[in-house]
Amino acid sequence: MSLTRIARSLGLSVTTVSRALGGFSDVAAATRMRVEAEAERIGYHPHAAARRLRSGRSEAVGVVLPSGPGQFDDPFFLRLLGGIGATLAGHRFDLIVTAARPGATEMAAYRHLAEGRRVDGFIVARTRQHDARIGWLLDRGMPFVAHGRTMEPRSYAHLDIDGEAAFAAATRRLIGFGHRRIGLINAPGELMFSHHRAAGWHAALAEAGLPPGPSAEGEATEETGMHLATRLLRAAEPPTALLCATDRLAAGALHAIGFAGLRAGQDISVIGYDNLPLSTYTDPPLTTIEQPIDRAAERLVQILMALLGGASPAGFADLWPARLVPRASDGPAPARSNRPRTGWTLQRPNRPSRGGHDVTGSNKT
Amino acid sequence: MSLTRIARSLGLSVTTVSRALGGFSDVAAATRMRVEAEAERIGYHPHAAARRLRSGRSEAVGVVLPSGPGQFDDPFFLRLLGGIGATLAGHRFDLIVTAARPGATEMAAYRHLAEGRRVDGFIVARTRQHDARIGWLLDRGMPFVAHGRTMEPRSYAHLDIDGEAAFAAATRRLIGFGHRRIGLINAPGELMFSHHRAAGWHAALAEAGLPPGPSAEGEATEETGMHLATRLLRAAEPPTALLCATDRLAAGALHAIGFAGLRAGQDISVIGYDNLPLSTYTDPPLTTIEQPIDRAAERLVQILMALLGGASPAGFADLWPARLVPRASDGPAPARSNRPRTGWTLQRPNRPSRGGHDVTGSNKT
DNA sequence: CCCATCAACCAAAACGTTTCGGATGGCCGG
DNA sequence: CCGGCCATCCGAAACGTTTTGGTTGATGGG
Numbered sequence: 185m186s187l188t189r190i191a192r193s194l195g196l197s198v199t200t201v202s203r204a205l206g207g208f209s210d211v212a213a214a215t216r217m218r219v220e221a222e223a224e225r226i227g228y229h230p231h232a233a234a235r236r237l238r239s240g241r242s243e244a245v246g247v248v249l250p251s252g253p254g255q256f257d258d259p260f261f262l263r264l265l266g267g268i269g270a271t272l273a274g275h276r277f278d279l280i281v282t283a284a285r286p287g288a289t290e291m292a293a294y295r296h297l298a299e300g301r302r303v304d305g306f307i308v309a310r311t312r313q314h315d316a317r318i319g320w321l322l323d324r325g326m327p328f329v330a331h332g333r334t335m336e337p338r339s340y341a342h343l344d345i346d347g348e349a350a351f352a353a354a355t356r357r358l359i360g361f362g363h364r365r366i367g368l369i370n371a372p373g374e375l376m377f378s379h380h381r382a383a384g385w386h387a388a389l390a391e392a393g394l395p396p397g398p399s400a401e402g403e404a405t406e407e408t409g410m411h412l413a414t415r416l417l418r419a420a421e422p423p424t425a426l427l428c429a430t431d432r433l434a435a436g437a438l439h440a441i442g443f444a445g446l447r448a449g450q451d452i453s454v455i456g457y458d459n460l461p462l463s464t465y466t467d468p469p470l471t472t473i474e475q476p477i478d479r480a481a482e483r484l485v486q487i488l489m490a491l492l493g494g495a496s497p498a499g500f501a502d503l504w505p506a507r508l509v510p511r512a513s514d515g516p517a518p519a520r521s522n523r524p525r526t527g528w529t530l531q532r533p534n535r536p537s538r539g540g541h542d543v544t545g546s547n548k549t
Numbered sequence: 550m551s552l553t554r555i556a557r558s559l560g561l562s563v564t565t566v567s568r569a570l571g572g573f574s575d576v577a578a579a580t581r582m583r584v585e586a587e588a589e590r591i592g593y594h595p596h597a598a599a600r601r602l603r604s605g606r607s608e609a610v611g612v613v614l615p616s617g618p619g620q621f622d623d624p625f626f627l628r629l630l631g632g633i634g635a636t637l638a639g640h641r642f643d644l645i646v647t648a649a650r651p652g653a654t655e656m657a658a659y660r661h662l663a664e665g666r667r668v669d670g671f672i673v674a675r676t677r678q679h680d681a682r683i684g685w686l687l688d689r690g691m692p693f694v695a696h697g698r699t700m701e702p703r704s705y706a707h708l709d710i711d712g713e714a715a716f717a718a719a720t721r722r723l724i725g726f727g728h729r730r731i732g733l734i735n736a737p738g739e740l741m742f743s744h745h746r747a748a749g750w751h752a753a754l755a756e757a758g759l760p761p762g763p764s765a766e767g768e769a770t771e772e773t774g775m776h777l778a779t780r781l782l783r784a785a786e787p788p789t790a791l792l793c794a795t796d797r798l799a800a801g802a803l804h805a806i807g808f809a810g811l812r813a814g815q816d817i818s819v820i821g822y823d824n825l826p827l828s829t830y831t832d833p834p835l836t837t838i839e840q841p842i843d844r845a846a847e848r849l850v851q852i853l854m855a856l857l858g859g860a861s862p863a864g865f866a867d868l869w870p871a872r873l874v875p876r877a878s879d880g881p882a883p884a885r886s887n888r889p890r891t892g893w894t895l896q897r898p899n900r901p902s903r904g905g906h907d908v909t910g911s912n913k914t
Numbered sequence: 915c916c917c918a919t920c921a922a923c924c925a926a927a928a929c930g931t932t933t934c935g936g937a938t939g940g941c942c943g944g
Numbered sequence: 945c946c947g948g949c950c951a952t953c954c955g956a957a958a959c960g961t962t963t964t965g966g967t968t969g970a971t972g973g974g
Contacts, residue, residue, distance in 0.1 A: 186960070186961095187960065187961065187962095188960075188961095196923080196924090197923070197924045197925075198924090198925095198960090198961085198962095199923075199924055199925075199926095199962085199963085200922085200923055200924070202960095202961070202962065202963090203923090203962090203963095206962080209921095210921070210922065210923080211921095211922070211923080212921075212922060212923090215922080215923085227664075229664035229665055230665065230960080230961070231602070231665065231666055231959085231960050231961070232598075232607075232665035232666060232667045233597075233598045233599075233601035233602040233607065233666065233959085233960080233961095234598075234602050234929090234959070234960035234961040234962090235960080235961055235962080236598035236929090236961090237596070237598040237599050237602050237928095237929050237930065237931085237959090237960080237961075238928075238929050238960080238961045238962050238963085239929085239961080239962070240929075242597075242598065244645075249630075249631060249634065251631050251635065258627070259624050259627070261627055262623070262624070262626055262627040262630075265614075265627075265630075265646065265648075266614060266616050266648040267648075269614065269646055269647050269648035270616065270647075270648045270649070273647055273648070273649070273658065273661075278645050278647075278662075278667060279645065279646050279647065280609075280643050280644065280645055280646075281630065281634055281644050281645075281646045282634050282635075282638055282643075282644065283630075283631040283632075283634035283635045283638075284635070284638070293638065296638075297643075299592070299594035300594055300595065300596065300597035301596055301597060301598065302597050302643060405826065406826055406827060406829060406830045407829075410830070432826065432827070435827055435830045436830055438830070439830045439832075442832065460827075461770065461771055461797065462771060462797070462800055462825075462827050464771060464772075465771045465775070465800045465801055465803070465804045465831075466830075466831075466832075467804075467807065467831075467832040551930070551931095552930065552931070552932095553930075561953080561954090562953070562954045562955075563930090563931085563932095563954090563955095564932085564933080564953075564954055564955075564956095565952085565953055565954070567931070567932060567933085568932090568933090568953090571932080574951095575951070575952060575953075576951095576952070576953080577951075577952060577953085580952080580953085595930080595931070596929085596930050596931070598929085598930080598931095599929070599930035599931045599932090599959090600930080600931055600932080601931090601959095602929090602930080602931075602958095602959050602960065602961085603930080603931045603932050603933090603958075603959050604931080604932070604959085605959075
């Protein structure tokens with residue numbers, strides 16, 4: 185009871201008060217000022233639920249975080265979430281967050297938010313190849329934008345970072361360093377980004393006429409990275425370079441390399457993906473790939489706002505380049521073990537570097 | 550229009566339909582079943598805004614994330630947020646998240662959520678010594694529970710992890726290792742947890758009759774950790790052990806130690822706080838302190854639910870112990886540089902360890 | 915002087931629930 | 945046969961807003 189209260193104490197009707205605060209032109213300037221003063225005085229703020237009930241729109245956006253090992257505690261997500269939250273606030277939208285692990289609970293979370301009309305739309309992150317969420321949202325015409333693509337044939341709004349191009353470029357960089365056996369430590373193949381990164385690795389090797397090196401996949405955790413790297417290093421002909429789908433996997437791999445008595449960056453090269461804050465401080469500092477999380481968050485919100493404004497999803501299909509951040513964990517392939525290693529140690533980058541350059545050229549919008 | 554629709558298609562009144570679904574006893578079993586069947590058939594779900602408007606409660610909880618350097622991308626927060634979200638879902642409550650940097654924007658975020666009655670209560674994280682949020686929330690009687698304490702004299706519900714006891718125990722451990730110059734790299738002193746950790750360090754040193762070692766503070770980032778550690782190591786009498794308020798600071802410190810040509814865990818001991826996933830994989834693996842994030846999230850929600858149920862905040866003042874996780878970054882103090890170092894390298898823990906033990910005994914509830 | 919125009923205001927309906935205070939009819943005890 | 949009780953159901957109000965379709969009274973043109 186609050187528009188009512190202003191109306192009563194000013195001897196006006198609720199309609200006039202509402203329209204005065206709403207900025208309509210059919211209220212006298214003097215009246216508007218009186219209303220605004222009174223609203224200020226009693227600390228009036230519209231009741232969100234009432235407005236939502238009446239308008240039919242909730243002015244809120246939902247994000248369902250994938251929980252579970254290697255997913256939820258990913259710093260990437262917090263950054264994305266923060267960016268989304270901050271940008272939404274600028275549009276006076278709320279951000280409703282739920283955590284659920286992929287599967288039944290996850291769909292229940294989406295249903296909960298959608299069916300109670302708690303949100304007007306969704307931002308879907310960490311897409312999977314066959315992603316039930318996308319189909320479900322498309323089926324009921326719920327507005328959404330995805331961070332990442334899927335195998336879904338229907339068109340939907342999305343923004344993705346071109347991990348395929350980035351990993352192809354990283355692979356070419358390693359080939360340029362003289363590496364011939366380049367292994368891959370991937371996140372679960374069901375995740376779309378794993379699929380793309382593997383494809384980039386594969387394509388660059390094929391283009392150079394090289395066979396795919398050994399590869400393995402598992403949860404994107406340090407522990408898995410360590411186990412998988414240990415396994416790959418035990419092969420008869422171990423790889424001289426390892427591409428890791430995430431920095432957390434790479435951190436584990438670096439550890440395995442140390443345990444094996446090898447020197448990362450010299451005996452074996454490692455490249456990660458994410459440019460986590462900690463990756464500057466691994467030993468050696470990790471060469472990695474950085475994606476523009478904050479800008480992506482802004483753009484996702486921007487796209488979703490357009491959709492809520494009635495735009496067609498078909499127009500939104502951004503693919504942004506990632507950026508290679510060279511540090512000290514990669515370098516020239518080692519000479520054969522029976523040859524002396526000389527002449528190259530000074531050339532490789534061996535200090536943390538602030539620089540970086542675009543690694544991909546494709547930027548289709 | 551949906552209770553209405555069920556009512557119409559069943560020839561019942563809206564009241565009866567509402568009470569049937571609400572589980573009231575004054576509706577015949579047969580009628581209830583008919584209503585439930587019809588609700589299921591048309592996929593009925595109550596309109597959240599309507600229910601909120603009528604009931605006056607929003608069934609939502611707000612969390613305002615502190616953004617800004619060294620705060621927002623902290624994995625600790627994502628874990629906490631995930632735990633809170635999951636537990637709230639069990640209570641059929643929503644979690645509304647906003648990101649704002651401490652200061653004006655932050656208070657605006659709280660106001661936005663509170664004044665539009667968007668949330669029934671708040672969970673306040675990362676408390677500061679003089680925390681305007683606490684006073685503001687107390688002033689308007691808004692239910693909330695804090696993760697961490699403040700200097701606020703009035704009583705309010707909170708749960709804190711006893712960082713003071715944990716850092717005192719860590720300091721005693723270092724003293725037991727023979728260290729006599731134990732430095733501290735702290736997060737900004739305005740943060741309450743920094744204050745407590747420093748107090749624990751100070752108390753344990755005093756108790757052993759040792760002077761406080763050199764200390765410094767700054768943003769809780771790796772970079773700051775590196776700079777501050779570099780500075781402390783340049784002193785005329787550099788510390789032989791460094792206590793770091795967070796693992797991210799510790800990671801930077803380890804790096805600085807490496808640059809200085811020292812071996813962490815041997816020439817100088819380092820202990821962190823947080824037990825980040827990556828901390829098992831630093832070089833050397835980091836001895837650190839672990840706090841029970843998931844359990845804390847559950848308990849915070851539990852407390853807030855009690856408050857919303859009308860409980861008095863006065864009863865809730867949990868202080869939980871943290872757990873020391875010994876790894877390889879600390880160990881016996883180095884012998885004087887002119888004496889040979891022998892006999893002790895085999896005794897110190899030098900492998901990542903899963904174990905750990907309670908480091909504090911206080912657990913007041 | 916009358917009618918059209920316009921500025922300023924307003925009553926009432928609607929959004930979908932929950933809940934208060936009955937209303938109805940069947941059954942039982944006296 | 946009557947009064948009361950119980951099980952079951954319902955009308956209407958209320959929550960606070962926005963919006964539709966007005967009404968009122970002043971002003972100006974013809």
